[in-house]
Amino acid sequence: MHNRPRNRVVDEKELDEKRKKITKWNQLKNQIFEERKSGAIDPNQLPKLNNLILLAPEFSSFWNYRKEIITDQLSQVNSEEQKRDIYKKELALTEQVLSERHTKSYLTWHHRKWCIVHVPDLWQNELALTSKLLSYDNRNSVTLSLTFKPVHCWNYREFVIKLLNLNPNQELDYCYSLLTTGNEGVSNYSAYHYRSAMLNRKHEEEQIDFDQLLLEEWDLVKNAVFTDSTNQSAWFYNKWIQQKMTHSEEFIQDQVETCESIIEIDGECKWATLTILWNEMNSNKQLSEERLTFLFEQIENLIRLDPLRKNYYLDVKSDLLLLHSKCLQSDNVFKANDLNLTRFDAIVNNAKYENVVELDLSNNHIRAIPNLSSMKNLKRIILDHNKIEFLENVEGLDYVSIKNNQIQHTDEKLVNSIKKIDLEGNPLIN
């Protein structure tokens, strides 16, 4: 509905009422500004500020004036009890703003932080407040989850946890309870994210082997994805687990087997297929011809299920081809032609190919030349008949053949640094 004028019928009466409200608002706001300018620090202004803050909690001057008045009040009372009462009133106001009106108000959360550090005995209540606000995320999922991104609330919760110096286990349990609430809980992205943060803390504080913790998380993910195989949040969480896990063939095998049994039940599950691919890429095992064929079938499947990411899947396929087919001709020549490769990052980043002197990747669909600096011995590169658009990353090589590509511009300095370069068949403009 962008860029389309709203056809609103303007009701004179309604407009008049609105004007009245605006005048009144200006009047009240200016009164407060006058008072503040005159240097008056008057506790009687607080109730007026209350109302204005409830109307516009992102108006920083109000909060600042409040802080001035309160600081003054605090300096005048001596007993801890009285100070506590003053802070309590502030907490009540911010809670009202947050829970009934503007959950996303930065200034309100900030004001609450400013107060709460002074009243340690109330910290425990803050957990209940954040739990309450976070539960709004699940309820009314249709109306609220679109608008209510509870980042502020999560951040505040983490802040309180640090104040309380709480054991992360309690928070892990809390996340688990969020994940197992109702029908939407299983895909609560924030809960997974927060869990990962708490796991890091648990690892540091309790000196528990991180891999062990991750294995338990993998069990949780298994339950989540078997419950709902389209649950993107859980699959993303699993990607994090994969990356953090110390390399273990056993773990990879378990992941692959689990995903395969999900595909057996739900052949359309994109995420399970993709997770298998990611795992096979992490594995150091040489894949059999048969296995590769299976994986390529899966890639075709992915392209069908998710055509928008076709190029990414082709890139993954290129990586698999380069890593597992026997392309290496001798110790120093690497040749891979007619394989429909779209990129060759996989060999560039692999220590196995450090000694390659000549790289021949002609007759593919390569789109760009990656940074080749890790291939220290590379002298000659042949990239004829590809789809490269920019000549880059080939400085100082002895021989570059890049015939029949899409290159339009060349950098003179770069071209001069190469002993011999063949640019024939490119739509060169300069």
Next chain:
Amino acid sequence: MAEHLPNDQYDVIISSTGLVQSLLAGALCRVEKKVLHLDMNDRYGGQQSTLNLEEFHQFISRGQHSTDQSNHEKKEGATSLTYQDAYKILHFDYKKKTTTQEDTSEQNTFRRSDLPNDMDEALVSQSRRFAIDLTSQLLFSNGEIVQLLISSAVGRYLEFKCIDAIMVYVPEQIKKGQKPPETLNYRFEKVPLTKGDIMKNTFVSLPEKSYLVKFITSCMDYESQPEFQKYQNEPFIEYLRAKNLSPLLCSFIIYAIAMLQDEKSVNARDGMSRVKLFISSLGRYGSTPFLYPLFGSAELNQAFCRVAAVYGATYVLRRGVENVVHDVNENVTGIECTQGQLLKCSSGFVLDRDYCASNVVVSECNSIVRQVLISDSALFDPNQITGKENSLGCAVVAYIPPGSFGNDQKYCVTVMQVDQTSSCAPKGKFLISLQIKRDQGDSDEQVLSLLKTISTRLFESKNIVFDDVVAYQAVYRQLIRSGNCGLPAFENLFVCDDADGSLDYGYLVSRAKNVFEKLTKGQDFEFLPKMPNPDGEDDQRVDETSRLLGLGLEEQSAKLDQEEVVESKDETNEQITEEQETKQD
């Protein structure tokens, strides 16, 4: 008590306050019909009656109702009716008081209760805090009756509790490669129904989780699926098997979701329509699709009777019907009630199935047998069910599939447990009921002993001795009668069927709507339109912005801290600040 009722001013006369009749009374009064509502009992509810322990014991310990009608003269043009008792008491038993208690009660000679003198004192003193349903019924959160309660605003008379868990009695799962033991251990397992519950569940295997979620999500449009087309006339179980559902999931679906009595008698079409009804009520109020009225199911009948009374119905309890008087044109002209008065009305008469023509021998029909237990110990531990420590209680529905207790168990046993959280029992007591369908010709003794065995064994499996914890038990049979009751088919006489023994109210509501349409033929009335709120609070919306700005009430705005805040939309506020900013520019 024998005072005569004003006559000749009613549109409809209704006998018995069962749910169909109560709904009808409410609906008719809302469209300004004059209704006379009779009930032969001294309570509201008919078959949905809820009784306290004393009333329940009276009900249980009475003899069979006398069916003696011989002292009525046979009148010209009248059919005399016989009361046919729907209930037969098969057994009752209660905990006797201990000797120490006897001493104290002898001092207390003012024992005004009708409960037996040797009954456990703790039970007697708390008698009024029990709410025992004669028939177990539950409301589907999205079912017709709930929609009706909301649309008519009758719901404001009632409070509900969500059923906390649905359980099925299933054998332990044998893991792959494990040798099956000689006898399987059975236990109650929770049926997980939300994705969260399914994820948490440790009894259901991982692939089963997928299949269950797929089944639940796909059943909203099952009709369009090719598999269903193929199987719709096949047995339901075959269809489920074709969908790769394991035996465990099949029991969950057949008994807990479709709520069938056995797996053989229903085809896929009927099975799936019951599944859809169940699933469409999920996720509305809690983790199960059921609601239960606090203080028992008769509250529902009373709420509708209250609507009727507010809109002018006349209620007379302790008055039954003895004769139906009719003319030669096959029209009922009046009914003679138990005080002998002939009552007339202009539109129609509604009777329940407790009456049938005296000259007709009513054939045997299906029935259900119910066991009601008052126990000190729960069959379903509230802490475990709610997942909270020191839980106050819980409400549970559980199913024991046929055959779980031998071949004698032909049908599924439905178990219900309620307690103080549904205001049906005092603290620390649990009201447990078991019920099973009984075919015509089955022997009562067999069903009785089956139910006794099952309840004893269920407690045993929790290492509890039945006699130690059960303070009161009663077993009775309840008829499910429908169709003709021996009366000729009079055009203005409507006879309501008995409750059909299923847990939900769908059948009863459709029956009430049906009779309502016939009674108001051609007048196109809405069935129970929304009641206006007597306080008229609905329309008063406070403009929050004005209030905060102090518009209209300049002086009071300062007191915001103490005032309760009325809910409002912040849209207008944002607009104001926006406009404010543009002005400043």
